[in-house]
Amino acid sequence: DEALYGLYDGVPLTERGGYVPPLPDVITIFQNPLQDGCRSLEQLKDEVRKTVMHELAHYFGFSDIELQDLGLG
Template identity: 70%
Template sequence: MGNVSIIIADKASPQQMAENGLAPHDVLYGLYDGVPLPERGSYVPPLPDVITIFQEPIERASRSMEELEEQVVTTVRHEVAHYFGFSDNELDKMGLG
């Protein structure tokens, strides 16, 4: 993977929630923002794509350190898969929903 930044934020902003069709009470663990690799062709964007992992919702959903680690791994895999062009429906079928 090239030209991708991974950042950690406390939680998604109201704007991020709205842009992704989510209500304020919905839960968002991570977010991929960029142009998926299969859609780029030969064009390489000058700014990096960004994968954001949201710490607070992951911590709230985890009852143990093991669950927290598993959720972080699942979330990172999910967002990286978006970079490679997989849709949420495809990821659900793969167990990465």
């Protein structure tokens, strides 16, 4: 069971069409699981970068399967 490092909450661009959601999209990054899962500052920096890229990709409509294929799973 993997720890949750980040979460995208919103409507991906690919699903919006002409619709604009009333609330802004939100990306949440979870500090404690990231820190607990990393052994060094360098690893933490890499995981934060990877997590932000992963969640931004969801905003652009990428699925978890596509992100796995890109190495951002």
